[in-house]
Amino acid sequence: MTTSISDAAKDKAGWIRERAAALGFDICRFTDLDDAWPAAARLEAFVEAGRHGEMTWMAETAARRAHPRAMWAEARSAIVLGLNYGPAADPLEILDRRDRGAISVYAQGDDYHEVIKPRLKTLGRELQTRLGGELKVFVDTAPLMEKPLAERAGAGWQGRHTNLVSRTHGSWLFLGVILTTLDLPQDPPEPMACGTCRACLDVCPTDAFPAPFQLDARRCISYLTIELKGPIPVEFRAALGNRIYGCDDCLAVCPWNKFAQVAREQKLAARPELNAPALADLAALDDAGFRTLFAKSPVKRIGRDRFVRNVLYALGNAGDPALMTAITPRLDDPSALVRGAAVWALGRLAAAADIEAQAAARAPAEPDPDVRAEWAALYNPDLRR
Structure with a gap:
C-alpha cells in the first residue's frame, strides 16, 4: 500500500x-x-x-x-x-520576607x-x-x-x-x-484565551506595560536587575522590594497557572541555597564567593557587582535598621556601583546622626561622580525616594 x-x-x-x-x-x-x-x-x-x-x-x-x-x-x-x-510554591510569598532575596523562578x-x-x-x-x-x-x-x-x-x-x-x-x-529543511504538518495556533483578565498588567510594581501586549523594558524589574549595567533609577528602587534578580509578578498571577504542574526534574527545581537566601549573606559576597554560589546559574552572567547592587537596594527596602551591619562594609567596596547602592540603602535605614558621620568620613574623598551624587542626595529630599 x-x-x-x-x-x-x-x-x-x-x-x-x-x-x-x-x-x-x-x-x-x-x-x-x-x-x-x-x-x-x-x-x-x-x-x-x-x-x-x-x-x-x-x-x-x-x-x-x-x-x-x-x-x-x-x-x-x-x-x-x-x-x-x-514552581513548587507561590513565588510571590517571598515578597513579604523582606530580609530575604527574591530570585526569579527560572534562575533558581x-x-x-x-x-x-x-x-x-x-x-x-x-x-x-x-x-x-x-x-x-x-x-x-x-x-x-x-x-x-x-x-x-x-x-x-x-x-x-x-x-x-x-x-x-x-x-x-x-x-x-x-x-x-523538512516539510512537517502545521499545528493550528491556539486562540488567545485571556478574556478580560488584566491581572498581569495590574500587578506590575513599576507600571512597565504602557498598554496590553506592550512592554517598556526600561521600567521592567527583570530588565533593571539583569540588563541595566549602571545604577537603577531612583524612581524604581523602592518598587524593587526584595527582588534581586528578575521578577515573577506578572507571570505568577496568571490564572492559567492553576493547570501548570510542578517542574518534575531535579535540574529544573530550585536549589535550596537560591530559594529565599538571606540578603545579609548575599551582601557579603566577594567575586569568588559569588561565582561559587551561582555556578551553573544564569545569575552568574550579570557579575558580582551588579548582583550586590541589587541586594543593597533590597536591604534598603527591608525596613530593619539591624541590617545596617550588612550595608556599612559595602560603603568601602572596590566597586563604585556597589558603593552607590550602599549609600542609598544607608539613607533608607540609618539614623540621621549615623548618616552624617558616614558621609563626613567618606563623601569628601569619593572619586566616582555617581557615588558622590548618591551622598548629595541624602541631604536633598527631592532626590530621595
Missing part, C-alpha cells in the same frame, strides 16, 4: 513528538515558515520607541529577527519544544540554556539520522524570536504581559526551537 505524502508527514511528526517526550519535553508543536512575520513590525515599533533600553543587540539584530528565514533561508519548518518549570536552578540545548541537539541528531534534512537548534541565544513561533505553532498565545501563556502550563515554559 502506498503511503500518501500527508500520512508520511504525520508519521514523521508522531515520531518526533514521541522522541521529544522521551527527552523530557512537555510540549512539541510544528509550524511552517511560509507566511509573513507580524512580530517583526512589533519589534520595530518597540525599538523605535526606545523601549529596549540598553539592550542594543535588539536593534543591531533586528533585520535577522524580521523572519525566521532571515536567520536561515533554507528552513521549511519549525519544531517548537517547551519544558515546564512550574541550573541555567535553562544548558538544560535544554543538549536535549535539542540529541533530538536533532536522531531526527537527521532517521528522517534526513538539515537543521539548526536555538535556545534564546540567537536572534530568533521563539515566542511568536511558539504562538504560531499553537504552544500557547501571547498574554497581555507579552509572555507566552499555555493552557496546560500557564506562564511557566522554557522554549527551544529546531528549524529544519
Whole structure:
C-alpha cells in the first residue's frame, strides 16, 4: 500500500513528538515558515520607541529577527519544544520576607540554556539520522524570536504581559526551537484565551506595560536587575522590594497557572541555597564567593557587582535598621556601583546622626561622580525616594 505524502508527514511528526517526550519535553508543536512575520513590525515599533533600553543587540539584530528565514533561508519548518518549570510554591510569598532575596523562578536552578540545548541537539541528531534534512537548534541565544513561533505553532498565545501563556502550563515554559529543511504538518495556533483578565498588567510594581501586549523594558524589574549595567533609577528602587534578580509578578498571577504542574526534574527545581537566601549573606559576597554560589546559574552572567547592587537596594527596602551591619562594609567596596547602592540603602535605614558621620568620613574623598551624587542626595529630599 502506498503511503500518501500527508500520512508520511504525520508519521514523521508522531515520531518526533514521541522522541521529544522521551527527552523530557512537555510540549512539541510544528509550524511552517511560509507566511509573513507580524512580530517583526512589533519589534520595530518597540525599538523605535526606545523601549529596549540598553539592550542594543535588539536593534543591531533586528533585520535577522524580521523572519525566521532571515536567520536561515533554507528552513521549511519549525519544531517548537517547551519544558515546564512550574514552581513548587507561590513565588510571590517571598515578597513579604523582606530580609530575604527574591530570585526569579527560572534562575533558581541550573541555567535553562544548558538544560535544554543538549536535549535539542540529541533530538536533532536522531531526527537527521532517521528522517534526513538539515537543521539548526536555538535556545534564546540567537536572534530568533521563539515566542511568536511558539504562538504560531499553537504552544500557547501571547498574554497581555507579552509572555507566552499555555493552557496546560500557564506562564511557566522554557522554549527551544529546531528549524529544519523538512516539510512537517502545521499545528493550528491556539486562540488567545485571556478574556478580560488584566491581572498581569495590574500587578506590575513599576507600571512597565504602557498598554496590553506592550512592554517598556526600561521600567521592567527583570530588565533593571539583569540588563541595566549602571545604577537603577531612583524612581524604581523602592518598587524593587526584595527582588534581586528578575521578577515573577506578572507571570505568577496568571490564572492559567492553576493547570501548570510542578517542574518534575531535579535540574529544573530550585536549589535550596537560591530559594529565599538571606540578603545579609548575599551582601557579603566577594567575586569568588559569588561565582561559587551561582555556578551553573544564569545569575552568574550579570557579575558580582551588579548582583550586590541589587541586594543593597533590597536591604534598603527591608525596613530593619539591624541590617545596617550588612550595608556599612559595602560603603568601602572596590566597586563604585556597589558603593552607590550602599549609600542609598544607608539613607533608607540609618539614623540621621549615623548618616552624617558616614558621609563626613567618606563623601569628601569619593572619586566616582555617581557615588558622590548618591551622598548629595541624602541631604536633598527631592532626590530621595
